[in-house]
Amino acid sequence: MSATANLAPMAPGTDEATVTPLVRLANVQKSFGAVKVLDGVSFEVERGEVAVIIGQSGSGKSTALRCIDALEKFEQGTIHVCGHAVHDKDLDRRALRRDVGIVFQSYNLFPHLTVEQNIMLAPTCVKSMRKAEARELARTALARVGLADKATQYPEQLSGGQQQRVAIARSLAMMPKVMLFDEVTSALDPQLTAEVLKVMEGLARDGMTMILVTHEMGFARKVASKIIYMYRGKVWESGPASMLDQPQTKELSMFVGTGLK
Amino acid sequence: MGTFSSTHFLFLAVAALWTVALTAIAFIGGGLAGFAVALARISGNRILRGIAIVYIQIIQGTPLLILLFLIYFGVAVIGFKTVPALLAAGVGLTVYSSGFLAEIWRGCIQAVPKTQWEAAECLALTRWQRMTRVILPQALRMATAPTVGFLVQIVKNTSLASVVGFVELAQAGKLINNSIFEPFTIFIVVAGFYFAICYPLSLWSRSLERKLNVSHR
Ligand SMILES: Nc1ncnc2c1ncn2[C@@H]1O[C@H](COP(=O)(O)OP(=O)(O)OP(=O)(O)O)[C@@H](O)[C@H]1O
Ligand SMILES: [Mg+2]
Numbered sequence: 464m465s466a467t468a469n470l471a472p473m474a475p476g477t478d479e480a481t482v483t484p485l486v487r488l489a490n491v492q493k494s495f496g497a498v499k500v501l502d503g504v505s506f507e508v509e510r511g512e513v514a515v516i517i518g519q520s521g522s523g524k525s526t527a528l529r530c531i532d533a534l535e536k537f538e539q540g541t542i543h544v545c546g547h548a549v550h551d552k553d554l555d556r557r558a559l560r561r562d563v564g565i566v567f568q569s570y571n572l573f574p575h576l577t578v579e580q581n582i583m584l585a586p587t588c589v590k591s592m593r594k595a596e597a598r599e600l601a602r603t604a605l606a607r608v609g610l611a612d613k614a615t616q617y618p619e620q621l622s623g624g625q626q627q628r629v630a631i632a633r634s635l636a637m638m639p640k641v642m643l644f645d646e647v648t649s650a651l652d653p654q655l656t657a658e659v660l661k662v663m664e665g666l667a668r669d670g671m672t673m674i675l676v677t678h679e680m681g682f683a684r685k686v687a688s689k690i691i692y693m694y695r696g697k698v699w700e701s702g703p704a705s706m707l708d709q710p711q712t713k714e715l716s717m718f719v720g721t722g723l724k
Numbered sequence: 725m726g727t728f729s730s731t732h733f734l735f736l737a738v739a740a741l742w743t744v745a746l747t748a749i750a751f752i753g754g755g756l757a758g759f760a761v762a763l764a765r766i767s768g769n770r771i772l773r774g775i776a777i778v779y780i781q782i783i784q785g786t787p788l789l790i791l792l793f794l795i796y797f798g799v800a801v802i803g804f805k806t807v808p809a810l811l812a813a814g815v816g817l818t819v820y821s822s823g824f825l826a827e828i829w830r831g832c833i834q835a836v837p838k839t840q841w842e843a844a845e846c847l848a849l850t851r852w853q854r855m856t857r858v859i860l861p862q863a864l865r866m867a868t869a870p871t872v873g874f875l876v877q878i879v880k881n882t883s884l885a886s887v888v889g890f891v892e893l894a895q896a897g898k899l900i901n902n903s904i905f906e907p908f909t910i911f912i913v914v915a916g917f918y919f920a921i922c923y924p925l926s927l928w929s930r931s932l933e934r935k936l937n938v939s940h941r
Pocket of ligand 2: 524525526645646
């Protein structure tokens with residue numbers, strides 16, 4: 464865990480008590496009925512780090528991400544995100560979500576709104592931003608994901624890759640301190656996947672703190688400052704990207720062996 | 725005695741207006757009440773949800789005719805001497821419509837994928853904002869066609885209001901027939917009026933459905 468370098472400078476305006484690490488899970492336990500899905504998960508993500516969670520289907524990767532954004536309750540353990548105590552009964556969920564952006568495999572754009580309106584909705588609703596200002600912000604966010612020309616289209620008029628990039632732009636427009644990505648390219652063909660990965664690579668380069676779940680091992684090697692390998696609800700191994708080349712456990716070794724595409 | 729005249733026609737035309745008025749009352753009143761019931765039906769509060777379920781079940785399980793009788797005579801039992809026919813019919817049809825519109829709209833709201841709620845939640849929108857800015861606009865698209873379809877049902881069901889003494893289109897036809905006994909002519913004209921009210925609604929419903937299917941989802 465110590466092997467990871469802090470890639471990004473301190474982002475301005477993020478000075479409060481959220482000294483590193485930005486995200487910390489400690490002994491998180493979560494069951495669905497009788498099935499233990501997270502069995503004592505602990506990891507930390509520093510500001511500017513790109514943590515990549517890998518692991519077999521059903522190992523609890525999505526559940527871990529969802530717990531971080533308070534979309535799932537968990538029975539035990541603590542999660543701190545940007546100064547919010549997610550395990551706390553009195554958690555201010557909306558405050559948490561202003562600091563955390565999340566993008567899902569199924570883009571979940573709002574079909575009744577144009578691309579631009581999709582992005583403007585949260586800034587105008589949540590931050591009471593004026594329309595003109597929000598539109599400006601939307602254009603900037605769209606330019607960042609390479610879709611400046613699609614502002615007035617509806618989601619259904621876009622390809623899957625474009626929709627996913629709009630979803631990323633929509634999250635970015637809220638200026639989150641951490642971005643979570645759950646297999647955002649799994650529904651896309653290789654070419655569209657590349658478009659989306661390029662955007663995420665750009666974010667990583669700009670110093671965005673990210674936690675992402677992916678099956679794209681090549682991409683994981685390229686962007687990860689830390690790899691978290693999950694196995695049966697546990698963090699089985701974690702370390703810098705180089706750990707993929709020298710797996711310490713036979714589970715990871717098998718996963719890397721079969722998981723490489 | 726006599727034959728069907730322009731006076732009779734005028735009498736039917738006025739009654740047709742009352743049918744439209746009664747429909748409007750039932751639709752607006754039933755729409756407001758039905759929307760509230762639909763929200764209660766999907767609320768997080770178990771008691772509220774239970775009340776809404778029971779309400780919908782009772783309304784949908786009771787013939788409109790009985791509902792009208794209950795209101796007309798029920799109010800009399802409580803102590804009021806007479807209930808104005810318009811009031812009794814208006815309340816009866818409102819209650820009736822609310823039970824059905826609530827269920828139509830609940831279905832449409834719940835047909836919006838849960839992931840839409842979640843996406844809105846993750847953007848820090850309040851529950852109210854999620855509902856009004858994300859869910860309802862989508863539910864509205866789905867609801868338009870069945871709602872207009874139900875509006876046509878209300879138009880036709882207003883004919884039952886005659887049982888509480890309200891003179892709407894069907895009742896007006898009956899009254900004229902009692903005096904001149906030309907049932908065929910009279911009820912053809914009555915049917916014509918109903919058709920003139922309902923057909924544009926059906927057309928509208930169908931065009932809406934087509935439009936909404938083509939455009940965004
Ligand atoms: N809402 C739910 N109700 C019941 N069980 C669930 C629920 N969500 C997930 N699970 C179960 O929890 C386990 C972990 O699921 P999770 O989605 O976190 O896995 P994952 O690592 O993301 O897998 P994948 O790579 O397939 O996305 C699985 O066994 C899954 O069946
Ligand atoms: Mg998953």
